[in-house]
Structures are given as C-alpha cells and as structure tokens.
Amino acid sequence: MAKATRRYFFAARNEKNAHGYTIQFVNIPQLTAQGVTYQETVYYAYRVLASFLQSLPKNAAALKAYTLNTIPDTDDPNVFYSLVSVTEDFDPHQMMMHFTLPQAPPDEIKRMAGQLAHLTGTEPTP
Template sequence: MAKTGRHYYFVARNEKTKTGYHISFPNIPNAEAVGTTYEETVYYSYRVLADFLSHLPKQEAEIRAYTLSDIPDTVSSNVFYSLVSVTPDFDPHKMETHFTLPQTPPADIRQKAAKLAGLVTPNDNLAL
C-alpha cells in the first residue's frame, strides 16, 4: 500500500506553442518554464516551483497563499490546466502533475481526454 502524506497543490497553466510548451503557475509571479517536449517542460516547471517554494518562509500560511485557486472554465484550444502535487520537502523528484476533467457524461469525458492527450503528445501538424 502506498504511503500517503501531506501535499500542497498548485495550479499549472499548460500551453502548447508552435515551438514546444510553456508552463506557468498563475498564483506565482514569474514562475514559468519553456521546453521543446511536454516532459522536458514539466521537469523544468518542477524545478522552478521547487526553487520558488524553497525561498518562502517555512510557515504554512506563506506556502498556502500560493496553492490552488480558481481554474478558468473556458480556455483556448492549445491550453489546459493541471494540478501539481508537492510534498512538504519541495523535492521536484516527488512532484506529480494531475490532469483534471469535469464530471460530465462519458462521451464528453472521452472527448476532453482525447484533446488533452493530443496536447501533451508531440504533433508537428498542430495548427496554432
């Protein structure tokens, strides 16, 4: 059985661009990463987030001020939001990205999941 513990959750804005990906954290000014592949960009974003968090005072209220907030209902076709789970030690190697899909009829879920899969999969023919 997996050991569970406290996690902080941060909203990440993921954008597929003409040259790769851009990930930013709307609640954290100037915390962003750019990369060619989605996996590379996620890795960089974890490092950026860990660096930012390591410079905060080690008080719960200071950290929670940057955690989960509103996620927009509508976004452009090349943008999606995710949640990044962070352990209290801010170790980027323990961070995980969680994709969110609203509770809707199964056909809608399949459509949204297919769109999400298309955004994180390299596709040179994507018209942006």
Template sequence: MAAAIRHYNFIAKNKKTAHGYEISFPNIPAAQAVGENYEEAAYYSYRVLADFLKHLPAGEAALTAYTLTTIPAATEPDVFYSQVSVTDDFDPHKMVTHFTLPQAPPAEIRAKARQLAALAERQTHHETA
C-alpha cells in the first residue's frame, strides 16, 4: 500500500482589483501575488507560498503555525476567501485551490456560487476597459 500524502491547508484572500487580482495569505505576512487574471494570480501565489514554506525550519510545528485555522467572512464586495491545499513536498504544481460555500438553502448556494464565479471569471483589465 502506498504511503498517504500529507496535505496542509492555507487560507487565501482573493481580491479583484481594477487591474486584475491580488492573492495574499492572511496567516503569512508579506506573502502576496498579483496577476492580470485570476489564473495568473493563483499561479504566482502558489510560487510565493512554496518559496515561503521551503524556507521554514524543519518540523511540523513551524509549518502548522501558518496553516488553516478559520476562514474569515468576506466583508468587501470584491473579496473572497479560499483554501489552498499543499502537499508535503510544497510543489506549487500540486497545489489546489478550494472554494467554499456555507451550508444554506439551494437558492442561496446558487447565488453565492454565481457571485464567486463572477469574481473569478477569466478577464483581463484590457477586456473590461
């Protein structure tokens, strides 16, 4: 039987701006990436996160100090939070973003999903200008 791969989860704050996207990690000071579209910002955020994690002291305690504890409520209309799952080798190519929706009636879930999709839609600021 193959050994299970350990995953760590980190909170990402995603913000749609007039020029693209900013992704930061509230539990990790100064870890921020920007991109013209969401996919580009996510790619750079994985690189930033991997670089930060690879420079931590060895050991579980140093790593878990920065992992997911809670997901803040988004209070700004152009901000949403997600979870980034990271394998124990910190490979940015294996990182995956998970979007979360609160338990709610189906109509509310659909509305929240549409809102999230609109925030993360693939557009550059050139297309929206």
C-alpha cells in the first residue's frame, strides 16, 4: 500500500488579462504571480508560495491560518478560482493546481469546462 502524503490546500484567484495572467492567493493577498502564459504563471505562483511557506514558523497553527477556508464568488468572466495542493515539504515541483466545477447536469459541466479551457489558453485577453 502506498504511503499517503498529507497535502495542504490554498485558494488561488486566477485572472486572464491583456498582458497574460495573474494568480493571487486568496488568504495570502501579498503573494502574486504574473506571466504571459497560464503555465508560466502557475510555475511562478508555485515558487512564490513555496518561498512564503518555507519562511513560516514550523508549527501547524501558522500554516493553517493561510489554508483554504472560503472561495469568493465572482461574476467576472476572466476570473476563476482554483485550489493549489502543497505537500508537507512545500516542494514547488510537487504542487498541483486543481480546478473545481460545481455539481451540475452534464451539458452545464461541459460548458463550464470549455470556459475554463478557454481561460487557461495561451492567448491574452484583448
């Protein structure tokens, strides 16, 4: 049986804009990553999050203050929220971005997934 690895979850606000993308952590607003492509921005987001987490005191309370507790609502078609999962060692190479879609009929899930795929494409919004 494989050893389970504990993961911490952080909510991220993703925005597609005229210059590319911006990712900001909901509970750590001073952490921001910007890039031209979505993949580049995710990479930078993982690096700034890892650096921040490694600077925290080595206790669960310090870390828990920044983990997921709510995700804001948005009506902006260029903004979506995701979850970043982080292993206990805060290794940015082990971080993963998770996209969430609410429970809905299959056609609505396809529509939302298509919208998410469009937002994570490589073209900046004009």
